[in-house]
Amino acid sequence: MVYKGIKNIRLSDAKDPIIENYEDIIIKVTSTSICGSDLHLLHGFIPNLQMGTVIGHEAMGIVEETGKRVTKIKKGDRVIVPFPVSCGHCWFCKHDLSSQCDNSNDFGESGGVFGYGDTFGGYDGGQAEYLRVPYANFGPRIIEESLTDEQVLFATDILPTAYWGIESAGVKQGDTVVVLGCGPVGQLAQKFAWLKGAERVIAVDNIPYRLQHAQKYNKAEVINFDDYDNTGAYIKEITKGGADAVIDCVGMEGKMTAVEKIETVLRLQGGSKSAIEIASLCVRKGGTIMLVGVYGAKYNAFPLGELFSRNITLKMGQCPAHSYVDPVLKMIEDRKIDATDIITHTMPLSDGDKAYDIFEKRQDNCIKVILKP
CATH class of the missing domain: 3.90.180.10 (Medium-chain alcohol dehydrogenases, catalytic domain)
Structure with missing residues (x-):
């Protein structure tokens, strides 16, 4: 190819x-x-x-x-x-x-x-x-x-990447883990979260058959982000303060706003940051966000202040x-x-x-x- x-x-x-x-x-x-x-x-x-x-x-x-x-x-x-x-x-x-x-x-x-x-x-x-x-x-x-x-x-x-993502996020016994994206890496990250002792695994996507797969094979709670005006706030509410770890398996090809589409075409933006925005809202204070989805160039309106003020640990990279x-x-x-x-x-x-x-x-x-x- x-x-x-x-x-x-x-x-x-x-x-x-x-x-x-x-x-x-x-x-x-x-x-x-x-x-x-x-x-x-x-x-x-x-x-x-x-x-x-x-x-x-x-x-x-x-x-x-x-x-x-x-x-x-x-x-x-x-x-x-x-x-x-x-x-x-x-x-x-x-x-x-x-x-x-x-x-x-x-x-x-x-x-x-x-x-x-x-x-x-x-x-x-x-x-x-x-x-x-x-x-x-x-x-x-x-x-x-x-x-x-x-x-x-x-x-x-994808197996090492999913495992590395869960391990690097420090997932441990009793944790609540949110996995953003139910593509191949997201599906595997859900499996590894259980192996690390997670008490609750929540899978987020907007493609019904992928959510169904996560529910059937990985025993994950599933959320279609198209069903909510503010998915991050909803997850924070149902987890009573937010997840211990959020694993972003989406990367730059998440759902883009109209502005992001224009900025990406003009090379002013490196693609979507929708997953990062959900992650920043649904992680608990002192929690960890792990980016394993691929990201590109610089990003406008990155929620750095929100992460800083809540003592969030942000990790990322190539496995x-x-x-x-x-x-x-x-x-x-x-x-x-x-x-x-x-x-x-x-x-x-x-x-x-x-x-x-x-x-x-x-x-x-x-x-x-x-x-x-």
Whole structure:
């Protein structure tokens, strides 16, 4: 799946990747998926995305070729590939911040990400038949044959991201947790909130079938924000003062006001901040807001004063997935977490154009699409 311009990601031929450095591997992709953050690329919200970039940062497959200095992976191994491109030996990688790797991105301040343009290192992604994986002694994890692709594929991104979001928010026994957004990461964050001992999990969205899924599979209380004039104030009321933790799994593509739409087109605003505004109203004094949804540029009328005056802790960022892959895989092996219920569509890569259309337009009750090259 190749970026051809705004609103134009299409199935196309691309050059097969080759070994470029001694620590590279090439994998033949067996499963990949479309992530909600890929829609930010489709809609033109991420700068410096070059025409012809292969998209996709959730991929796994069989090792076809290895560089001369690859010692932990061999040809024929079945591996998953965490979405950040990370060297494993810089200060950030050694201090559990692999998403901020100092050596994987010559173009921007953060670390590299597969299939996300020059701002994130300029790497081609995994929605393809083959993928080049740099720093293979650090990133990929070998997967046992007893586990299916469907069980482990999401350990590349959305499972670690959801787990990191809940853990970073400090969710503990007896907490009330609000999860904004019932897309794939939101659904998984709800599961992890219960595992961390939450007493109450409230899921917020405005898409009925996603709310129904959260209620059925995650036992969450559900709120359709279209039903209330002030959703944040309503949640504060029903929780008697607000939630201990609010996890924003929406990001910049939340419901925009008319002004935000105009400002975003003019590059005066980085997209919607509707989720942040709900979060600022429904978190309790001294509570924590954790932003795991992707945000873009600067934001006008950000509610900083409201957060400051109420001693709110605000956390955010790209998940340092390498630090969370192994614990997540252990939970999968021990049957403590199962993410397969969010898979609503499995399609061949040759139907990638149709898959993007279904995912973007939320057709056919779509939550998560897996593509099979």
